[in-house]
Amino acid sequence: MIEVRVGRGGSRVWLWRVAVPFLVVGLWYLVYRFGGVDRVLLPSPRAVWDAGLQLHDSGVLWPNLWSTLLAALEALALSAVAGVPLGILLGMLPRTWAVLAPYLNAVNSMPRIAFAPVFVVAFGIGQSSKVALGFSIAFFVFLMNARIGVLSTDEEHLRVCVALGASRSQLFRKLYVPVAVPAVFTALRLGLVLALLGVVGSEIIASRVGVGQLITTYSATLSMAPVYALLIVLAACTSILTMLVGATESALLGWQRTDRARPRPGGSRGKPTGRTPPSVTGHDGAAATPVVRLESVSVEFARHRVLSDISLSIPRGQFVAIVGASGSGKSTLLNAVSGLVPVASGRLGVFGEPARAGRADVGHMFARDALLPWRTARRNVELGLEFRGRATPVRREHALRMLDLVRLPAAADRYPSQLSHGMRQRVALARTLASDPELLLMDEPFAALDALTRSSIRDMFLDIWDTRAHRKTVLFVTHDLTEALVLADRVVTLTRDGVRTDVAVPYGRPRDERELMARSDYRDLYERLRNDLKDAD
Numbered sequence: 001m002i003e004v005r006v007g008r009g010g011s012r013v014w015l016w017r018v019a020v021p022f023l024v025v026g027l028w029y030l031v032y033r034f035g036g037v038d039r040v041l042l043p044s045p046r047a048v049w050d051a052g053l054q055l056h057d058s059g060v061l062w063p064n065l066w067s068t069l070l071a072a073l074e075a076l077a078l079s080a081v082a083g084v085p086l087g088i089l090l091g092m093l094p095r096t097w098a099v100l101a102p103y104l105n106a107v108n109s110m111p112r113i114a115f116a117p118v119f120v121v122a123f124g125i126g127q128s129s130k131v132a133l134g135f136s137i138a139f140f141v142f143l144m145n146a147r148i149g150v151l152s153t154d155e156e157h158l159r160v161c162v163a164l165g166a167s168r169s170q171l172f173r174k175l176y177v178p179v180a181v182p183a184v185f186t187a188l189r190l191g192l193v194l195a196l197l198g199v200v201g202s203e204i205i206a207s208r209v210g211v212g213q214l215i216t217t218y219s220a221t222l223s224m225a226p227v228y229a230l231l232i233v234l235a236a237c238t239s240i241l242t243m244l245v246g247a248t249e250s251a252l253l254g255w256q257r258t259d260r261a262r263p264r265p266g267g268s269r270g271k272p273t274g275r276t277p278p279s280v281t282g283h284d285g286a287a288a289t290p291v292v293r294l295e296s297v298s299v300e301f302a303r304h305r306v307l308s309d310i311s312l313s314i315p316r317g318q319f320v321a322i323v324g325a326s327g328s329g330k331s332t333l334l335n336a337v338s339g340l341v342p343v344a345s346g347r348l349g350v351f352g353e354p355a356r357a358g359r360a361d362v363g364h365m366f367a368r369d370a371l372l373p374w375r376t377a378r379r380n381v382e383l384g385l386e387f388r389g390r391a392t393p394v395r396r397e398h399a400l401r402m403l404d405l406v407r408l409p410a411a412a413d414r415y416p417s418q419l420s421h422g423m424r425q426r427v428a429l430a431r432t433l434a435s436d437p438e439l440l441l442m443d444e445p446f447a448a449l450d451a452l453t454r455s456s457i458r459d460m461f462l463d464i465w466d467t468r469a470h471r472k473t474v475l476f477v478t479h480d481l482t483e484a485l486v487l488a489d490r491v492v493t494l495t496r497d498g499v500r501t502d503v504a505v506p507y508g509r510p511r512d513e514r515e516l517m518a519r520s521d522y523r524d525l526y527e528r529l530r531n532d533l534k535d536a537d
């Protein structure tokens with residue numbers, strides 16, 4: 001379908017739209033009058049108009065048109081009901097798709113119209129055989145589009161849902177179905193035309209009623225004027241139905257309309273300012289019960305070792321910053337702790353248990369907000385609570401409280417596309433904090449923001465962390481050494497060979513970046529860590 005954007009000059013577009021049928025009729029008349037075309041094959045516009053009126057007045061048109069449209073709509077509905085869930089499932093199950101794809105593609109490439117006589121034999125001459133042929137053509141459009149819709153799922157949306165505890169069936173309902181909806185609307189438009197094609201084709205081959213049957217009858221006597229009139233009526237009906245689909249799509253997918261083209265955050269990750277300098281202290285080791293304990297942990301992707309022999313012990317309430325060069329495995333470390341990637345060797349314990357995804361007491365926040373664009377801010381914050389089966393009023397009230405906490409009470413009913421990057425990241429923070437996790441895994445959560453917004457959200461986060469009944473344990477990944485030293489109790493530098501430095505940050509809170517920079521011991525510490533990172537490169 002060709003999209004026409006009606007922006008400025010929109011009234012002129014509408015004028016042209018209305019003018020097109022008149023121009024076509026004018027051209028038709030000219031060809032009829034002066035084109036030397038056989039007048040049996042191409043009757044005049046006037047004759048077609050009269051034939052249309054005659055079909056209407058004689059009562060022939062409406063029952064036949066109704067029969068055809070009803071069969072097409074039935075075929076369309078059946079195709080959608082069967083094709084969409086199957087397409088979504090096949091999108092979710094790539095191995096099943098790999099097995100079935102050659103067969104489905106083979107069936108889809110068959111000229112289905114050739115099956116019309118088979119359906120007539122199977123279902124008899126009547127509505128069922130028409131619906132069957134329409135279904136056999138439109139079904140694949142739904143299946144393929146729904147699958148492609150699922151394949152377009154944003155990797156980070158999936159990761160967030162899994163980290164928030166979504167089960168397979170919740171992923172199906174709350175992630176894949178909404179992701180597939182725009183593709184299903186495309187399928188509706190295409191499927192409508194194809195279902196109609198199947199139904200009319202079936203009527204032309206064998207039918208007692210329907211537009212196709214009328215076309216066969218009139219064509220047999222070379223009365224082409226009613227044939228053209230019927231085709232025009234069918235085209236008008238298809239256009240009206242397509243417009244209805246478009247209007248429904250606009251009403252249901254309001255979040256898409258407002259989805260302004262924004263640059264993806266992530267390109268401007270935080271960089272060390274390089275202005276601050278040093279002082280060094282040894283790390284004081286872990287307190288009683290570690291919240292996270294890694295013992296000689298290694299992680300591999302396709303036999304490629306990404307983390308080697310990492311040992312760390314993080315006590316309750318400690319704020320630990322992980323700093324390292326790009327590719328040193330910082331995100332992988334966090335993903336392993338939250339159970340999103342498996343460890344290849346070693347032992348990884350979280351609250352004394354093996355790491356697993358979807359724990360309510362572990363919150364994972366990513367560099368990109370990964371808010372689900374079809375949900376308002378409030379409903380995004382509710383997501384984790386929804387996965388855990390909390391009642392609607394309870395989670396609604398809680399989400400509003402969390403939005404209050406991140407100072408966004410007025411944004412509750414706005415879609416992510418209507419929020420600035422900073423606001424979106426605050427909504428993501430509210431979503432992470434909603435289940436009141438004891439352990440917060442923060443993967444460069446503010447890196448994609450401009451310096452001013454980053455610093456204000458960082459301060460807000462520290463306020464929340466510091467003023468709660470007890471401090472949460474935080475594992476905070478950052479590229480920015482200054483950020484690490486301003487925020488954390490402890491800084492761990494990570495290289496491709498493992499943990500390089502593990503130091504305590506010996507300054508009280510609140511910390512002021514400028515005051516710190518004025519201290520020689522801070523400058524020494526900064527310099528030492530920076531050199532460790534440089535050597536690792």
Ligand SMILES: Nc1ncnc2c1ncn2[C@@H]1O[C@H](COP(=O)(O)OP(=O)(O)OP(=O)(O)O)[C@@H](O)[C@H]1O
Pocket residue numbers: 301302306324325326327328329330331332333
């Ligand atoms: N799912 C994956 N499959 C294969 N390789 C991966 C996967 N995830 C990460 N890697 C690889 O692991 C290495 C470490 O990646 P990771 O994202 O953990 O590094 P990082 O230190 O967080 O980097 P950055 O600071 O650039 O985000 C990289 O070489 C990356 O290509």
